[in-house]
Amino acid sequence: MSNRYEMRFAGSGGQGVILASVIVAEAAVIAGLNTVQSQAYGPEARGGVSKAETVLSRDKIWYSKVTLPNFLLALTQASLEKYTREMAEGAIVMMDDSLDMPADLDPARVISIPILQTAKEKVGKAFTANIVAVGAINRALQLFSDEVLMEGVKRHIPAGTEEINQKALAEGAALITEEQATAFAQKI
Amino acid sequence: MSKAVLMQGNEAAVEGAIAAGMRFFAGYPITPSTEIAEQSSLRLPQIGGKFIQMEDEISSIAAVLGASVAGVKAMTATSGPGFSLMQENIGYGVMAEIPCVIIDVQRAGPSTGLATSPSQGDYMQAKWGTHGDHPMIALSPSSVLETYTLIIRAFNLSEKYRTPVIFLMDEIVGHMREGVELPNPNDLIINNRKMSFHDGANKECYFVPEGKYVPAMKPFGQGERYNITGLAHDISGFPVNSNEIAGKLVTRLLDKVEKNVDNIVRIEEYLMDDAETAIVCFGGTARAAMDAVNAARAEGKKVGMFRPITVWPFPEKQLLARLPQLKNILMVEHNHGQMLLEVQRVTHCEKPVHFLGRVDGTVISPSDILAKLNEMEAAHHAE
Numbered sequence: 090m091s092n093r094y095e096m097r098f099a100g101s102g103g104q105g106v107i108l109a110s111v112i113v114a115e116a117a118v119i120a121g122l123n124t125v126q127s128q129a130y131g132p133e134a135r136g137g138v139s140k141a142e143t144v145l146s147r148d149k150i151w152y153s154k155v156t157l158p159n160f161l162l163a164l165t166q167a168s169l170e171k172y173t174r175e176m177a178e179g180a181i182v183m184m185d186d187s188l189d190m191p192a193d194l195d196p197a198r199v200i201s202i203p204i205l206q207t208a209k210e211k212v213g214k215a216f217t218a219n220i221v222a223v224g225a226i227n228r229a230l231q232l233f234s235d236e237v238l239m240e241g242v243k244r245h246i247p248a249g250t251e252e253i254n255q256k257a258l259a260e261g262a263a264l265i266t267e268e269q270a271t272a273f274a275q276k277i
Numbered sequence: 278m279s280k281a282v283l284m285q286g287n288e289a290a291v292e293g294a295i296a297a298g299m300r301f302f303a304g305y306p307i308t309p310s311t312e313i314a315e316q317s318s319l320r321l322p323q324i325g326g327k328f329i330q331m332e333d334e335i336s337s338i339a340a341v342l343g344a345s346v347a348g349v350k351a352m353t354a355t356s357g358p359g360f361s362l363m364q365e366n367i368g369y370g371v372m373a374e375i376p377c378v379i380i381d382v383q384r385a386g387p388s389t390g391l392a393t394s395p396s397q398g399d400y401m402q403a404k405w406g407t408h409g410d411h412p413m414i415a416l417s418p419s420s421v422l423e424t425y426t427l428i429i430r431a432f433n434l435s436e437k438y439r440t441p442v443i444f445l446m447d448e449i450v451g452h453m454r455e456g457v458e459l460p461n462p463n464d465l466i467i468n469n470r471k472m473s474f475h476d477g478a479n480k481e482c483y484f485v486p487e488g489k490y491v492p493a494m495k496p497f498g499q500g501e502r503y504n505i506t507g508l509a510h511d512i513s514g515f516p517v518n519s520n521e522i523a524g525k526l527v528t529r530l531l532d533k534v535e536k537n538v539d540n541i542v543r544i545e546e547y548l549m550d551d552a553e554t555a556i557v558c559f560g561g562t563a564r565a566a567m568d569a570v571n572a573a574r575a576e577g578k579k580v581g582m583f584r585p586i587t588v589w590p591f592p593e594k595q596l597l598a599r600l601p602q603l604k605n606i607l608m609v610e611h612n613h614g615q616m617l618l619e620v621q622r623v624t625h626c627e628k629p630v631h632f633l634g635r636v637d638g639t640v641i642s643p644s645d646i647l648a649k650l651n652e653m654e655a656a657h658h659a660e
Contacts, residue, residue, distance in 0.1 A: 114283055118456035127454070153564050244283075
Protein backbone atom coordinates (compact mmCIF):
# COMPACT_ATOMS: atom_id res chain seq x y z
CA MET A 90 0.00 0.00 0.00
CA SER A 91 3.04 2.24 -0.04
CA ASN A 92 4.13 4.47 -2.91
CA ARG A 93 0.57 5.58 -3.50
CA TYR A 94 -0.37 9.19 -4.05
CA GLU A 95 -4.04 9.47 -3.18
CA MET A 96 -6.11 12.39 -4.48
CA ARG A 97 -9.69 13.21 -3.58
CA PHE A 98 -11.88 15.67 -5.48
CA ALA A 99 -15.04 16.76 -3.71
CA GLY A 100 -17.88 19.11 -4.43
CA SER A 101 -21.51 19.31 -5.38
CA GLY A 102 -22.98 17.18 -8.18
CA GLY A 103 -22.69 19.10 -11.47
CA GLN A 104 -19.48 20.95 -10.54
CA GLY A 105 -17.46 18.49 -12.56
CA VAL A 106 -15.22 17.11 -9.83
CA ILE A 107 -15.50 13.61 -11.34
CA LEU A 108 -14.28 14.90 -14.69
CA ALA A 109 -11.42 16.74 -12.94
CA SER A 110 -10.34 13.47 -11.36
CA VAL A 111 -10.69 11.61 -14.68
CA ILE A 112 -8.52 14.20 -16.45
CA VAL A 113 -5.75 13.88 -13.85
CA ALA A 114 -5.94 10.07 -14.27
CA GLU A 115 -5.87 10.39 -18.07
CA ALA A 116 -2.80 12.63 -17.90
CA ALA A 117 -1.17 10.07 -15.60
CA VAL A 118 -1.77 7.32 -18.16
CA ILE A 119 -0.30 9.48 -20.92
CA ALA A 120 2.71 10.18 -18.69
CA GLY A 121 3.19 6.43 -18.14
CA LEU A 122 2.13 6.33 -14.48
CA ASN A 123 -0.17 3.71 -13.00
CA THR A 124 -3.52 5.12 -12.00
CA VAL A 125 -6.94 4.03 -10.80
CA GLN A 126 -9.85 6.44 -10.81
CA SER A 127 -13.24 5.99 -9.17
CA GLN A 128 -16.13 8.01 -7.82
CA ALA A 129 -19.00 8.02 -5.39
CA TYR A 130 -22.17 9.99 -5.88
CA GLY A 131 -25.84 9.94 -5.08
CA PRO A 132 -28.67 9.15 -7.51
CA GLU A 133 -29.25 12.85 -8.35
CA ALA A 134 -27.99 14.33 -11.63
CA ARG A 135 -27.38 17.71 -9.97
CA GLY A 136 -26.71 18.62 -6.35
CA GLY A 137 -25.84 16.18 -3.60
CA VAL A 138 -22.31 15.37 -2.54
CA SER A 139 -20.00 14.22 -5.31
CA LYS A 140 -16.64 12.65 -4.58
CA ALA A 141 -14.05 11.37 -7.02
CA GLU A 142 -10.72 9.75 -6.41
CA THR A 143 -7.53 9.27 -8.37
CA VAL A 144 -4.68 7.11 -7.11
CA LEU A 145 -1.25 7.56 -8.72
CA SER A 146 1.73 5.26 -8.37
CA ARG A 147 4.86 3.99 -10.09
CA ASP A 148 3.85 0.54 -8.78
CA LYS A 149 0.88 -1.67 -9.60
CA ILE A 150 -2.24 -0.33 -7.87
CA TRP A 151 -4.61 -2.92 -6.41
CA TYR A 152 -7.04 -1.33 -3.95
CA SER A 153 -8.85 1.25 -6.04
CA LYS A 154 -10.16 3.57 -3.34
CA VAL A 155 -8.57 6.38 -1.39
CA THR A 156 -8.18 5.69 2.32
CA LEU A 157 -6.17 8.71 3.53
CA PRO A 158 -5.80 11.29 0.80
CA ASN A 159 -2.51 13.10 0.26
CA PHE A 160 -4.39 15.80 -1.63
CA LEU A 161 -7.92 17.14 -1.34
CA LEU A 162 -9.77 19.50 -3.67
CA ALA A 163 -12.92 20.91 -2.06
CA LEU A 164 -15.35 23.14 -3.92
CA THR A 165 -18.15 23.28 -1.32
CA GLN A 166 -18.19 24.01 2.41
CA ALA A 167 -19.85 20.68 3.18
CA SER A 168 -17.24 18.65 1.31
CA LEU A 169 -14.40 20.72 2.78
CA GLU A 170 -15.56 20.06 6.32
CA LYS A 171 -16.39 16.40 5.71
CA TYR A 172 -13.24 15.32 3.92
CA THR A 173 -10.60 17.33 5.83
CA ARG A 174 -11.39 15.19 8.88
CA GLU A 175 -9.56 12.19 7.46
CA MET A 176 -6.37 12.90 5.56
CA ALA A 177 -2.81 11.63 5.38
CA GLU A 178 -0.22 13.44 7.45
CA GLY A 179 0.94 16.57 5.64
CA ALA A 180 -1.89 16.37 3.12
CA ILE A 181 -2.41 19.37 0.88
CA VAL A 182 -5.85 20.97 0.71
CA MET A 183 -6.94 23.07 -2.24
CA MET A 184 -10.16 24.96 -1.53
CA ASP A 185 -12.18 27.66 -3.15
CA ASP A 186 -11.47 30.91 -1.34
CA SER A 187 -15.19 31.64 -0.96
CA LEU A 188 -15.29 28.87 1.66
CA ASP A 189 -14.43 29.21 5.36
CA MET A 190 -11.24 27.40 6.22
CA PRO A 191 -11.80 24.90 9.07
CA ALA A 192 -9.87 26.10 12.15
CA ASP A 193 -8.02 22.82 12.63
CA LEU A 194 -6.29 22.98 9.25
CA ASP A 195 -2.62 23.99 9.03
CA PRO A 196 -2.73 27.11 6.83
CA ALA A 197 0.72 26.25 5.51
CA ARG A 198 -0.78 23.15 3.84
CA VAL A 199 -3.82 24.95 2.41
CA ILE A 200 -4.09 26.51 -1.04
CA SER A 201 -7.10 28.82 -0.89
CA ILE A 202 -7.74 30.29 -4.34
CA PRO A 203 -10.67 31.81 -6.28
CA ILE A 204 -11.44 28.81 -8.52
CA LEU A 205 -15.17 29.47 -8.99
CA GLN A 206 -14.73 33.23 -9.49
CA THR A 207 -11.88 32.76 -11.97
CA ALA A 208 -14.00 30.37 -14.05
CA LYS A 209 -16.91 32.78 -14.09
CA GLU A 210 -15.11 36.08 -14.56
CA LYS A 211 -11.71 35.41 -16.17
CA VAL A 212 -12.54 32.39 -18.33
CA GLY A 213 -16.11 33.59 -18.76
CA LYS A 214 -17.92 30.30 -18.08
CA ALA A 215 -18.76 29.11 -14.57
CA PHE A 216 -18.76 25.47 -15.69
CA THR A 217 -15.04 25.61 -16.47
CA ALA A 218 -14.31 25.67 -12.72
CA ASN A 219 -13.21 22.03 -12.77
CA ILE A 220 -10.68 22.71 -15.52
CA VAL A 221 -9.44 25.82 -13.68
CA ALA A 222 -8.96 23.57 -10.67
CA VAL A 223 -7.06 20.99 -12.73
CA GLY A 224 -4.75 23.73 -14.02
CA ALA A 225 -4.11 24.94 -10.47
CA ILE A 226 -3.58 21.42 -9.14
CA ASN A 227 -1.05 20.58 -11.81
CA ARG A 228 0.89 23.80 -11.26
CA ALA A 229 0.92 23.37 -7.49
CA LEU A 230 1.80 19.66 -7.41
CA GLN A 231 4.01 19.72 -10.56
CA LEU A 232 2.56 16.42 -11.76
CA PHE A 233 2.67 16.64 -15.55
CA SER A 234 3.99 18.80 -18.37
CA ASP A 235 1.53 21.31 -19.81
CA GLU A 236 1.36 19.26 -23.04
CA VAL A 237 0.47 16.02 -21.25
CA LEU A 238 -2.18 17.78 -19.18
CA MET A 239 -3.77 19.44 -22.22
CA GLU A 240 -3.81 16.08 -24.04
CA GLY A 241 -5.57 14.61 -21.00
CA VAL A 242 -8.14 17.42 -21.15
CA LYS A 243 -8.63 17.05 -24.92
CA ARG A 244 -9.62 13.39 -24.58
CA HIS A 245 -12.56 14.38 -22.40
CA ILE A 246 -14.02 17.56 -23.88
CA PRO A 247 -16.24 18.17 -26.89
CA ALA A 248 -14.43 19.11 -30.12
CA GLY A 249 -14.33 22.88 -30.59
CA THR A 250 -13.94 23.70 -26.90
CA GLU A 251 -10.15 23.34 -26.83
CA GLU A 252 -9.52 27.07 -26.68
CA ILE A 253 -11.69 27.85 -23.68
CA ASN A 254 -10.36 24.80 -21.84
CA GLN A 255 -6.77 25.82 -22.60
CA LYS A 256 -7.60 29.24 -21.16
CA ALA A 257 -9.16 27.65 -18.08
CA LEU A 258 -6.03 25.56 -17.48
CA ALA A 259 -3.80 28.65 -17.84
CA GLU A 260 -5.96 30.79 -15.56
CA GLY A 261 -5.95 28.00 -12.99
CA ALA A 262 -2.17 27.68 -13.14
CA ALA A 263 -1.85 31.46 -12.75
CA LEU A 264 -3.58 31.22 -9.34
CA ILE A 265 -0.55 29.38 -7.94
CA THR A 266 2.49 31.32 -6.76
CA GLU A 267 6.09 30.30 -7.42
CA GLU A 268 6.49 29.65 -3.69
CA GLN A 269 3.49 27.30 -3.65
CA ALA A 270 4.70 25.43 -6.74
CA THR A 271 8.06 24.89 -5.03
CA ALA A 272 6.63 23.98 -1.66
CA PHE A 273 3.98 21.53 -2.86
CA ALA A 274 5.74 19.82 -5.80
CA GLN A 275 5.28 16.03 -5.64
CA LYS A 276 7.62 13.24 -6.63
CA ILE A 277 5.59 10.22 -7.70
CA MET B 278 4.01 8.86 -24.37
CA SER B 279 2.41 5.60 -23.26
CA LYS B 280 0.18 3.64 -25.64
CA ALA B 281 -2.23 2.89 -22.80
CA VAL B 282 -5.61 4.60 -22.61
CA LEU B 283 -7.72 5.39 -19.59
CA MET B 284 -10.78 3.17 -19.74
CA GLN B 285 -13.71 2.45 -17.48
CA GLY B 286 -14.71 -1.14 -16.67
CA ASN B 287 -18.11 -0.66 -18.30
CA GLU B 288 -16.47 0.68 -21.48
CA ALA B 289 -14.05 -2.24 -21.54
CA ALA B 290 -17.02 -4.62 -21.40
CA VAL B 291 -18.41 -3.07 -24.58
CA GLU B 292 -15.07 -3.02 -26.40
CA GLY B 293 -14.37 -6.62 -25.41
CA ALA B 294 -17.85 -7.72 -26.48
CA ILE B 295 -17.38 -6.04 -29.85
CA ALA B 296 -14.02 -7.75 -30.26
CA ALA B 297 -15.79 -11.05 -29.50
CA GLY B 298 -18.23 -10.31 -32.33
CA MET B 299 -21.19 -8.79 -30.48
CA ARG B 300 -23.27 -6.92 -33.05
CA PHE B 301 -26.60 -6.58 -31.22
CA PHE B 302 -27.39 -4.94 -27.92
CA ALA B 303 -30.82 -4.46 -26.44
CA GLY B 304 -31.15 -2.96 -23.00
CA TYR B 305 -32.72 -0.54 -20.60
CA PRO B 306 -30.20 1.75 -18.89
CA ILE B 307 -29.78 1.36 -15.15
CA THR B 308 -27.05 2.52 -12.77
CA PRO B 309 -24.32 1.27 -12.44
CA SER B 310 -24.46 -0.45 -15.84
CA THR B 311 -25.69 2.55 -17.86
CA GLU B 312 -22.34 3.26 -19.55
CA ILE B 313 -22.55 -0.17 -21.22
CA ALA B 314 -25.79 0.75 -22.98
CA GLU B 315 -24.46 4.24 -23.71
CA GLN B 316 -21.21 2.99 -25.23
CA SER B 317 -23.02 0.25 -27.19
CA SER B 318 -25.38 2.84 -28.67
CA LEU B 319 -22.36 4.81 -29.83
CA ARG B 320 -20.15 1.98 -31.04
CA LEU B 321 -22.50 -0.54 -32.65
CA PRO B 322 -23.83 1.72 -35.42
CA GLN B 323 -20.20 2.53 -36.33
CA ILE B 324 -19.51 -1.13 -37.15
CA GLY B 325 -22.79 -2.20 -38.72
CA GLY B 326 -24.33 -3.47 -35.50
CA LYS B 327 -27.69 -2.68 -33.95
CA PHE B 328 -28.55 -1.03 -30.64
CA ILE B 329 -32.10 -0.91 -29.33
CA GLN B 330 -33.23 0.79 -26.16
CA MET B 331 -36.17 -1.36 -25.09
CA GLU B 332 -39.12 -0.46 -22.86
CA ASP B 333 -37.86 -2.64 -20.00
CA GLU B 334 -35.52 -5.46 -19.07
CA ILE B 335 -37.96 -8.27 -19.88
CA SER B 336 -38.17 -7.15 -23.49
CA SER B 337 -34.41 -6.47 -23.54
CA ILE B 338 -33.46 -10.07 -22.84
CA ALA B 339 -36.24 -11.25 -25.17
CA ALA B 340 -34.81 -9.15 -28.01
CA VAL B 341 -31.34 -10.48 -27.29
CA LEU B 342 -32.57 -14.08 -27.51
CA GLY B 343 -34.34 -13.31 -30.79
CA ALA B 344 -31.27 -11.66 -32.27
CA SER B 345 -29.08 -14.58 -31.29
CA VAL B 346 -31.45 -17.12 -32.84
CA ALA B 347 -31.33 -15.02 -36.01
CA GLY B 348 -27.57 -15.55 -36.03
CA VAL B 349 -26.05 -12.48 -34.36
CA LYS B 350 -23.94 -12.44 -31.21
CA ALA B 351 -26.08 -10.51 -28.77
CA MET B 352 -25.73 -8.98 -25.31
CA THR B 353 -27.64 -7.02 -22.72
CA ALA B 354 -26.51 -5.28 -19.56
CA THR B 355 -28.37 -4.45 -16.41
CA SER B 356 -28.17 -4.20 -12.65
CA GLY B 357 -30.12 -5.31 -9.56
CA PRO B 358 -33.82 -4.83 -10.30
CA GLY B 359 -33.31 -5.31 -14.04
CA PHE B 360 -31.48 -8.58 -13.46
CA SER B 361 -34.47 -9.83 -11.48
CA LEU B 362 -36.79 -8.97 -14.36
CA MET B 363 -34.64 -10.90 -16.83
CA GLN B 364 -34.65 -14.17 -14.95
CA GLU B 365 -37.55 -15.92 -16.67
CA ASN B 366 -36.14 -15.37 -20.14
CA ILE B 367 -32.63 -16.36 -19.03
CA GLY B 368 -34.16 -19.75 -18.27
CA TYR B 369 -35.79 -19.74 -21.69
CA GLY B 370 -32.36 -19.15 -23.21
CA VAL B 371 -30.98 -22.10 -21.26
CA MET B 372 -33.83 -24.41 -22.28
CA ALA B 373 -33.89 -23.37 -25.93
CA GLU B 374 -30.05 -23.32 -25.99
CA ILE B 375 -29.62 -19.77 -27.21
CA PRO B 376 -26.14 -18.29 -26.79
CA CYS B 377 -26.00 -14.76 -25.37
CA VAL B 378 -24.22 -12.72 -22.70
CA ILE B 379 -26.02 -10.95 -19.85
CA ILE B 380 -23.98 -8.42 -17.91
CA ASP B 381 -25.07 -7.72 -14.35
CA VAL B 382 -23.17 -4.83 -12.80
CA GLN B 383 -24.13 -5.55 -9.21
CA ARG B 384 -25.33 -2.73 -7.00
CA ALA B 385 -26.48 -2.66 -3.40
CA GLY B 386 -29.93 -4.20 -2.92
CA PRO B 387 -32.41 -5.63 -2.21
CA SER B 388 -34.97 -3.97 -4.49
CA THR B 389 -33.76 -0.60 -5.84
CA GLY B 390 -31.42 -0.44 -2.82
CA LEU B 391 -28.49 1.95 -3.14
CA ALA B 392 -28.38 2.65 -6.86
CA THR B 393 -24.81 3.93 -7.04
CA SER B 394 -23.18 1.72 -4.42
CA PRO B 395 -21.22 -1.51 -4.87
CA SER B 396 -22.38 -4.96 -3.87
CA GLN B 397 -21.91 -8.61 -4.78
CA GLY B 398 -25.35 -9.59 -3.59
CA ASP B 399 -26.39 -11.23 -6.88
CA TYR B 400 -23.91 -14.11 -6.69
CA MET B 401 -26.52 -16.70 -5.82
CA GLN B 402 -29.09 -15.11 -8.11
CA ALA B 403 -26.71 -15.48 -11.04
CA LYS B 404 -26.93 -19.24 -10.58
CA TRP B 405 -30.38 -19.73 -9.08
CA GLY B 406 -32.34 -16.68 -10.28
CA THR B 407 -34.23 -18.56 -12.94
CA HIS B 408 -36.38 -21.49 -11.91
CA GLY B 409 -35.80 -25.18 -12.41
CA ASP B 410 -32.62 -27.22 -12.55
CA HIS B 411 -30.36 -25.66 -15.10
CA PRO B 412 -26.70 -25.19 -15.92
CA MET B 413 -25.15 -21.76 -15.44
CA ILE B 414 -21.84 -20.24 -16.38
CA ALA B 415 -20.92 -16.94 -14.70
CA LEU B 416 -17.61 -15.08 -14.95
CA SER B 417 -16.46 -12.19 -12.76
CA PRO B 418 -13.64 -9.75 -13.62
CA SER B 419 -11.53 -7.79 -11.14
CA SER B 420 -9.82 -5.21 -13.36
CA VAL B 421 -10.57 -3.12 -16.42
CA LEU B 422 -8.23 -5.14 -18.63
CA GLU B 423 -9.68 -8.40 -17.37
CA THR B 424 -13.17 -7.11 -18.10
CA TYR B 425 -12.09 -6.79 -21.73
CA THR B 426 -10.46 -10.21 -22.05
CA LEU B 427 -12.95 -12.09 -19.90
CA ILE B 428 -16.05 -10.91 -21.71
CA ILE B 429 -14.54 -12.35 -24.88
CA ARG B 430 -14.33 -15.63 -23.00
CA ALA B 431 -17.96 -15.20 -21.90
CA PHE B 432 -19.03 -15.00 -25.55
CA ASN B 433 -16.78 -17.93 -26.48
CA LEU B 434 -18.25 -20.17 -23.78
CA SER B 435 -21.75 -19.07 -24.67
CA GLU B 436 -21.21 -19.92 -28.33
CA LYS B 437 -19.44 -23.17 -27.61
CA TYR B 438 -22.03 -24.54 -25.18
CA ARG B 439 -25.10 -22.79 -26.63
CA THR B 440 -26.13 -21.33 -23.31
CA PRO B 441 -26.57 -17.85 -21.79
CA VAL B 442 -23.49 -16.70 -19.85
CA ILE B 443 -23.76 -14.25 -16.96
CA PHE B 444 -20.98 -11.67 -16.82
CA LEU B 445 -21.07 -10.81 -13.14
CA MET B 446 -19.46 -7.42 -12.66
CA ASP B 447 -19.76 -5.13 -9.66
CA GLU B 448 -19.86 -1.36 -9.27
CA ILE B 449 -16.24 -1.35 -8.10
CA VAL B 450 -14.94 -2.64 -11.44
CA GLY B 451 -17.73 -1.24 -13.64
CA HIS B 452 -17.16 2.35 -12.56
CA MET B 453 -13.40 2.15 -12.10
CA ARG B 454 -11.01 3.62 -14.61
CA GLU B 455 -7.53 2.25 -15.25
CA GLY B 456 -4.88 2.67 -17.89
CA VAL B 457 -5.07 -0.31 -20.25
CA GLU B 458 -3.26 -1.47 -23.35
CA LEU B 459 -5.77 -3.58 -25.21
CA PRO B 460 -4.50 -6.77 -26.88
CA ASN B 461 -3.97 -6.89 -30.63
CA PRO B 462 -7.26 -8.10 -32.21
CA ASN B 463 -5.27 -10.65 -34.24
CA ASP B 464 -4.10 -12.32 -31.03
CA LEU B 465 -7.63 -12.97 -29.76
CA ILE B 466 -9.26 -16.37 -29.84
CA ILE B 467 -12.87 -16.07 -30.98
CA ASN B 468 -15.25 -19.04 -30.97
CA ASN B 469 -18.39 -19.09 -33.06
CA ARG B 470 -21.39 -21.39 -32.65
CA LYS B 471 -21.33 -24.57 -34.67
CA MET B 472 -23.97 -24.38 -37.39
CA SER B 473 -25.78 -27.25 -39.11
CA PHE B 474 -26.86 -26.75 -42.70
CA HIS B 475 -29.10 -29.78 -43.20
CA ASP B 476 -26.39 -31.75 -44.92
CA GLY B 477 -26.00 -34.29 -42.16
CA ALA B 478 -27.86 -37.58 -41.80
CA ASN B 479 -30.11 -36.14 -39.10
CA LYS B 480 -31.86 -32.92 -39.94
CA GLU B 481 -33.58 -32.39 -36.59
CA CYS B 482 -32.70 -29.04 -35.04
CA TYR B 483 -31.74 -30.38 -31.59
CA PHE B 484 -30.05 -33.52 -32.82
CA VAL B 485 -26.96 -34.36 -30.74
CA PRO B 486 -24.58 -37.08 -31.93
CA GLU B 487 -23.77 -39.89 -29.49
CA GLY B 488 -21.17 -38.81 -26.92
CA LYS B 489 -21.70 -35.10 -27.60
CA TYR B 490 -23.64 -32.60 -25.55
CA VAL B 491 -24.17 -29.54 -27.73
CA PRO B 492 -26.39 -29.58 -30.82
CA ALA B 493 -25.18 -27.62 -33.84
CA MET B 494 -27.40 -24.61 -34.44
CA LYS B 495 -29.74 -24.65 -37.38
CA PRO B 496 -30.15 -21.33 -39.19
CA PHE B 497 -33.46 -19.72 -38.26
CA GLY B 498 -35.42 -17.72 -40.80
CA GLN B 499 -33.86 -19.45 -43.79
CA GLY B 500 -34.17 -22.98 -45.13
CA GLU B 501 -36.42 -25.32 -43.23
CA ARG B 502 -38.80 -24.05 -40.59
CA TYR B 503 -38.35 -25.34 -37.07
CA ASN B 504 -39.76 -24.77 -33.63
CA ILE B 505 -38.19 -23.15 -30.57
CA THR B 506 -39.85 -23.42 -27.17
CA GLY B 507 -39.20 -23.17 -23.46
CA LEU B 508 -41.29 -26.28 -22.96
CA ALA B 509 -39.63 -29.66 -22.71
CA HIS B 510 -39.07 -30.67 -26.31
CA ASP B 511 -37.75 -33.45 -28.48
CA ILE B 512 -34.98 -33.12 -31.06
CA SER B 513 -37.41 -31.57 -33.56
CA GLY B 514 -37.95 -28.69 -31.11
CA PHE B 515 -41.65 -29.44 -30.56
CA PRO B 516 -43.10 -29.75 -27.04
CA VAL B 517 -43.53 -33.21 -25.60
CA ASN B 518 -45.05 -34.54 -22.40
CA SER B 519 -42.70 -37.51 -22.23
CA ASN B 520 -40.95 -37.75 -18.87
CA GLU B 521 -38.22 -39.78 -20.48
CA ILE B 522 -37.46 -37.17 -23.13
CA ALA B 523 -37.74 -34.29 -20.63
CA GLY B 524 -35.41 -36.06 -18.19
CA LYS B 525 -32.85 -36.73 -20.92
CA LEU B 526 -33.04 -33.13 -22.13
CA VAL B 527 -32.49 -31.52 -18.73
CA THR B 528 -29.72 -33.99 -17.94
CA ARG B 529 -27.98 -33.14 -21.21
CA LEU B 530 -28.34 -29.40 -20.52
CA LEU B 531 -26.71 -29.87 -17.10
CA ASP B 532 -24.05 -32.16 -18.58
CA LYS B 533 -23.03 -29.49 -21.09
CA VAL B 534 -21.48 -27.60 -18.19
CA GLU B 535 -20.75 -30.41 -15.72
CA LYS B 536 -18.88 -32.60 -18.20
CA ASN B 537 -16.89 -29.63 -19.46
CA VAL B 538 -16.19 -28.05 -16.09
CA ASP B 539 -12.40 -28.22 -16.56
CA ASN B 540 -12.70 -26.22 -19.77
CA ILE B 541 -14.97 -23.67 -18.15
CA VAL B 542 -13.44 -23.05 -14.72
CA ARG B 543 -10.63 -20.52 -14.34
CA ILE B 544 -9.10 -19.21 -11.15
CA GLU B 545 -6.34 -16.83 -10.13
CA GLU B 546 -4.06 -17.65 -7.23
CA TYR B 547 -1.69 -15.17 -5.60
CA LEU B 548 1.06 -16.36 -3.22
CA MET B 549 -0.83 -19.60 -2.57
CA ASP B 550 2.14 -22.01 -2.85
CA ASP B 551 3.02 -21.87 0.84
CA ALA B 552 -0.15 -20.20 2.10
CA GLU B 553 -1.71 -21.36 5.35
CA THR B 554 -4.58 -18.93 5.10
CA ALA B 555 -6.48 -18.48 1.84
CA ILE B 556 -8.46 -15.33 1.25
CA VAL B 557 -11.22 -16.37 -1.13
CA CYS B 558 -12.82 -13.51 -3.04
CA PHE B 559 -14.08 -12.56 -6.50
CA GLY B 560 -14.60 -9.50 -8.69
CA GLY B 561 -13.72 -6.06 -7.32
CA THR B 562 -13.12 -7.43 -3.81
CA ALA B 563 -9.84 -8.91 -5.05
CA ARG B 564 -8.38 -5.39 -5.25
CA ALA B 565 -8.43 -5.00 -1.47
CA ALA B 566 -7.46 -8.66 -0.95
CA MET B 567 -4.27 -8.27 -3.03
CA ASP B 568 -3.10 -5.34 -0.88
CA ALA B 569 -4.08 -7.24 2.27
CA VAL B 570 -2.08 -10.31 1.18
CA ASN B 571 0.98 -8.15 0.49
CA ALA B 572 0.65 -6.38 3.84
CA ALA B 573 0.14 -9.66 5.73
CA ARG B 574 3.16 -11.17 3.98
CA ALA B 575 5.23 -8.15 5.07
CA GLU B 576 4.32 -9.10 8.63
CA GLY B 577 5.48 -12.69 7.99
CA LYS B 578 1.99 -14.20 7.74
CA LYS B 579 1.54 -16.98 5.19
CA VAL B 580 -1.55 -15.62 3.48
CA GLY B 581 -2.53 -16.07 -0.15
CA MET B 582 -5.47 -15.21 -2.37
CA PHE B 583 -7.71 -17.69 -4.18
CA ARG B 584 -9.95 -15.97 -6.70
CA PRO B 585 -12.59 -17.76 -8.76
CA ILE B 586 -12.70 -16.04 -12.16
CA THR B 587 -15.37 -18.52 -13.20
CA VAL B 588 -17.74 -18.04 -10.27
CA TRP B 589 -20.32 -20.54 -11.60
CA PRO B 590 -19.68 -23.40 -11.66
CA PHE B 591 -17.68 -22.86 -8.45
CA PRO B 592 -14.05 -24.07 -8.80
CA GLU B 593 -14.48 -27.08 -6.50
CA LYS B 594 -11.50 -29.13 -7.60
CA GLN B 595 -9.11 -26.18 -7.40
CA LEU B 596 -10.12 -25.18 -3.87
CA LEU B 597 -10.02 -28.79 -2.64
CA ALA B 598 -6.50 -29.12 -4.04
CA ARG B 599 -5.38 -26.32 -1.68
CA LEU B 600 -7.30 -27.54 1.36
CA PRO B 601 -4.64 -29.90 2.87
CA GLN B 602 -2.05 -27.10 3.21
CA LEU B 603 -4.47 -24.59 4.76
CA LYS B 604 -5.05 -23.81 8.42
CA ASN B 605 -8.09 -21.74 7.64
CA ILE B 606 -10.01 -19.84 4.97
CA LEU B 607 -11.27 -16.27 4.97
CA MET B 608 -14.13 -15.58 2.58
CA VAL B 609 -14.39 -11.88 1.73
CA GLU B 610 -17.32 -10.65 -0.35
CA HIS B 611 -19.64 -7.65 -0.54
CA ASN B 612 -22.74 -9.48 0.64
CA HIS B 613 -24.07 -11.35 3.68
CA GLY B 614 -22.31 -14.61 2.83
CA GLN B 615 -23.15 -16.13 -0.56
CA MET B 616 -19.99 -17.61 -2.07
CA LEU B 617 -19.31 -18.48 1.58
CA LEU B 618 -22.00 -21.17 1.25
CA GLU B 619 -20.19 -22.69 -1.73
CA VAL B 620 -16.86 -22.66 0.14
CA GLN B 621 -18.49 -24.36 3.13
CA ARG B 622 -20.22 -26.91 0.91
CA VAL B 623 -17.10 -27.78 -1.06
CA THR B 624 -14.70 -27.97 1.91
CA HIS B 625 -17.23 -29.57 4.31
CA CYS B 626 -15.74 -27.02 6.75
CA GLU B 627 -12.80 -29.37 7.27
CA LYS B 628 -10.80 -26.23 8.03
CA PRO B 629 -12.37 -23.22 9.78
CA VAL B 630 -14.08 -20.94 7.27
CA HIS B 631 -14.21 -17.31 8.44
CA PHE B 632 -16.23 -14.58 6.83
CA LEU B 633 -15.90 -10.86 6.17
CA GLY B 634 -18.84 -9.31 4.36
CA ARG B 635 -20.64 -6.02 3.96
CA VAL B 636 -24.18 -5.01 2.99
CA ASP B 637 -24.07 -1.22 3.56
CA GLY B 638 -22.89 -0.22 0.09
CA THR B 639 -19.36 0.73 1.20
CA VAL B 640 -16.19 -0.96 0.01
CA ILE B 641 -14.18 -3.44 2.10
CA SER B 642 -10.66 -2.02 2.51
CA PRO B 643 -7.30 -3.80 2.87
CA SER B 644 -7.18 -2.71 6.53
CA ASP B 645 -10.61 -4.29 7.16
CA ILE B 646 -9.21 -7.58 5.86
CA LEU B 647 -6.00 -7.23 7.89
CA ALA B 648 -8.04 -6.57 11.03
CA LYS B 649 -10.06 -9.72 10.35
CA LEU B 650 -6.87 -11.75 9.81
CA ASN B 651 -5.53 -10.49 13.16
CA GLU B 652 -8.81 -11.36 14.84
CA MET B 653 -8.62 -14.88 13.39
CA GLU B 654 -5.06 -15.25 14.64
CA ALA B 655 -5.97 -14.03 18.14
CA ALA B 656 -8.92 -16.45 18.27
CA HIS B 657 -6.66 -19.29 17.12
CA HIS B 658 -4.13 -18.56 19.88
CA ALA B 659 -6.86 -18.28 22.50
CA GLU B 660 -8.03 -21.81 21.70
